[in-house]
Amino acid sequence: MTLHIETPLLASSAMGGKNGQTVWLKMEALQPNGSFKLRGIGHACEEYARRGAKRFISSSGGNAGLAAAYAGRQLGVPVVVVAPETTSERARELMRREQAEVIVHGASFSEANALALSMVGEHDAFIHAFDDPLLWTGHATMIDEVAHAGVIPDAVVLSVGGGGLMCGVIEGLRRNGWDKVPVFAVETDGADSLAQSIEADRRIELPRIASIATSLGARQVSQAAFDWTHVHPMSSMVVTDQAAVAACIRFMDDHRLVVEPACGASLAVVYAGRPELAGFKNLLVIVCGGVTATVAQLQAWEGTLAAS
Ligand SMILES: *Cc1c(COP(=O)(O)O)cnc(C)c1O
Numbered sequence: 275m276t277l278h279i280e281t282p283l284l285a286s287s288a289m290g291g292k293n294g295q296t297v298w299l300k301m302e303a304l305q306p307n308g309s310f311k312l313r314g315i316g317h318a319c320e321e322y323a324r325r326g327a328k329r330f331i332s333s334s335g336g337n338a339g340l341a342a343a344y345a346g347r348q349l350g351v352p353v354v355v356v357a358p359e360t361t362s363e364r365a366r367e368l369m370r371r372e373q374a375e376v377i378v379h380g381a382s383f384s385e386a387n388a389l390a391l392s393m394v395g396e397h398d399a400f401i402h403a404f405d406d407p408l409l410w411t412g413h414a415t416m417i418d419e420v421a422h423a424g425v426i427p428d429a430v431v432l433s434v435g436g437g438g439l440m441c442g443v444i445e446g447l448r449r450n451g452w453d454k455v456p457v458f459a460v461e462t463d464g465a466d467s468l469a470q471s472i473e474a475d476r477r478i479e480l481p482r483i484a485s486i487a488t489s490l491g492a493r494q495v496s497q498a499a500f501d502w503t504h505v506h507p508m509s510s511m512v513v514t515d516q517a518a519v520a521a522c523i524r525f526m527d528d529h530r531l532v533v534e535p536a537c538g539a540s541l542a543v544v545y546a547g548r549p550e551l552a553g554f555k556n557l558l559v560i561v562c563g564g565v566t567a568t569v570a571q572l573q574a575w576e577g578t579l580a581a582s
Pocket residue numbers: 309311336337338403404433434435436437438439440489490492534536537562563564565
């Protein structure tokens with residue numbers, strides 16, 4: 275038994291078909307709390323509970339906090355989420371619905387994170403949003419499912435925040451013998467900490483996040499994610515917020531599913547028919563999901579971003 279579920283792998287007739295390309299969608303948006311996060315965080319929480327943790331502490335006001343809340347409830351372990359003031363009322367409500375204690379503290383993530391870390395006692399486990407090998411091993415199961423389905427991808431498109439998804443997908447590719455399958459790592463402009471680190475060939479820290487794709491808003495990617503850029507074949511791509519939101523809206527019509535701009539970023543490079551992706555026959559796109567955007571919010575962004 276795992277906390278996450280096996281998700282559908284769909285060949286998208288709306289997105290594929292050009293140059294004989296099949297676009298495979300790994301539908302992580304259909305996880306119980308709407309994002310891939312449950313794979314890694316569920317795995318980490320199970321492991322920490324097995325090692326005796328009596329409480330889980332998270333500092334994410336987004337999908338990671340929600341996954342921790344869900345995992346804790348399923349495992350019967352209380353969860354505290356310290357979320358920054360910027361966390362939407364909707365996200366707070368979703369975490370409370372999973373019976374997490376939500377403490378709202380600090381103007382930004384770093385202040386919330388500092389309080390969360392200060393609360394971690396001997397019997398607590400701190401649940402990081404992206405930088406923990408247990409998370410990556412859990413995320414990697416999505417690639418095992420692709421292999422079991424008999425689909426052999428020749429490239430993978432995914433979104434990057436702090437790089438936990440990327441580390442997990444690469445771990446999954448490599449444990450299935452797909453060491454040479456390239457990864458296209460997509461970020462939004464203003465949350466492009468990986469793209470800028472590759473450019474500078476050192477792990478840079480963004481002074482601030484200037485993108486609506488808050489789930490990609492890690493100011494610095496993990497060391498492990500940066501290290502993979504020197505080991506695994508990969509390229510980085512950056513899209514505008516406007517393109518990410520437009521992709522979310524198009525995806526609603528094509529696949530009847532609401533996802534965050536963080537996920538829309540990956541969809542955007544496929545919809546745009548980026549030339550770098552043209553040569554691949556079986557393109558695997560991780561539909562990472564996310565619950566913090568509503569239809570009304572996507573439409574409001576579409577309006578304000580078009581006007582700016
Ligand atoms: C967390 C998240 C990401 C980014 O994942 P990282 O592991 O931080 O790179 C992308 N999309 C969604 C919907 C997320 O919740």
